Amino acid sequence: MTDNTAGTAPAKDPHDLPDVSGLVVGVLGGTGDQGRGLAYRFALAGQKVVVGSRSAERARTAAEEVGHGVEGADNAECARRSDVVIVAVPWDGHADTLTALREELAGKLVVDCVNPLGFDKKGAYALVPDEGSAAEQAAALLPDSRVTAAFHHLSAVLLQDPAVERIDTDVMVLGEKRADTDTVQALAALIPGMRGIFAGRLRNAHQVESLVANLISVNRRYKAHAGLRVTDV
């Protein structure tokens, strides 16, 4: 704040985020635990939310169960009706789902929250997508969308539990354009207890996605629903 020199604009305060209350939030994979949990929290915060699924029928059922004005639609309609589209599909359907929605997602702000993980008897481990990360795969498949990555480290259990009023955790937000990451940070901040923290470009998404394998180990050892806080911010 104090080091702007004559002729240059003052540095923008990174905590100064846009008003996102008018944005419609779509959730692809909105019938899964993570998608349902995010839909619930955004709707509870007063946001208009549309959950998407391959089946409009299943999406509508999930929307009714979540309540709070959430609507359901097939994935294509969900994408069309939304300003911001959260991708919460399973990793093994990630590429196919996005490829099929390239047109509907053109011009939209896409928020990938998919964690490519494998599981064996020793627990969870990171998968390495050819593109580097799920988010970079999304960016490669959606050249006309503004792709960001966020909401990786949230417990679907806590998100969905109506007895949990605050989710005390930070959301690492990654992307290439400040306006887009600011918007996603502002969305995260709608959920009580949550902050969106800018955490780099998409090329650094892999470690954020795969850190979920470590949080799964934490959960097992401590019988917790672990999340992360960024300190000194």
Added chain:
Amino acid sequence: MTDNTAGTAPAKDPHDLPDVSGLVVGVLGGTGDQGRGLAYRFALAGQKVVVGSRSAERARTAAEEVGHGVEGADNAECARRSDVVIVAVPWDGHADTLTALREELAGKLVVDCVNPLGFDKKGAYALVPDEGSAAEQAAALLPDSRVTAAFHHLSAVLLQDPAVERIDTDVMVLGEKRADTDTVQALAALIPGMRGIFAGRLRNAHQVESLVANLISVNRRYKAHAGLRVTDV
């Protein structure tokens, strides 16, 4: 605690950690910022600390500057005299340093805290070691040592600043053997404000190491010395 059945031992409390006050802590790369900062904090906590360097002379100078009873030695003597050896060397000297110390590190508890990163004009990015991570490279090069990974996300600036009394952050500890990760967690807990949290096996070390690239982005955006807290633990 409540679900142990007849004939099985009760689950061990993950917060119940061993007394490590008698262990000598060695720091390879103890003349660098990270190594010096860790040496300072452990010595301040009353631990016997030996910093190592390729040059015994430089190690002794660094030890004197750190004070609090820290001693300096060449890397081989540092390894021999220590029970727990923290590897805080630059990534590009990692393999050579460990290969040369295989004998001296045999039987020792090794704690790798190296972050393999590249830097360009867009900032920091993850390098991917052939072995998967620096920690797995250490484990491959040191078959007779007990290799763990920890202390990746600490700010060398905060560690070294005597005006900073508490380092309010968690240390993710990875390893294969519970006794070893418990010991490293107990070491982390010696530093006021710090906790050691078990966060999985070495195969999940890459994302913990490379998350430093994200913290560098956080530091740049927020003018912070970011660290991490694990929530709900």
